[in-house]
Amino acid sequence: LLRLQRAHxxxxxxxxxxxxxxxxxxxxxxxSVRSVLGPHQHSQFLTATHEPLLVSNMTREQIRVVTTxx
Numbered sequence: 001l002l003r004l005q006r007a008h009x010x011x012x013x014x015x016x017x018x019x020x021x022x023x024x025x026x027x028x029x030x031x032s033v034r035s036v037l038g039p040h041q042h043s044q045f046l047t048a049t050h051e052p053l054l055v056s057n058m059t060r061e062q063i064r065v066v067t068t069x070x
């Protein structure tokens with residue numbers, strides 16, 4: 001899906017796709033997503049995660065923290 005739509009200004013939303021992955025699989029999965037989209041992508045990829053190792057491999061520009069006051 002990513003390969004087919006990456007040039008069409010698509011928005012991909014995934015909620016914790018790595019929730020049952022081994023931490024290494026999670027890191028590899030996100031690396032492959034970034035490589036498929038490429039450096040000049042027209043698409044955006046948004047995901048929710050609780051995986052601290054994944055977040056530690058990202059830059060501040062790649063991270064948005066969303067909270068609720070419930």
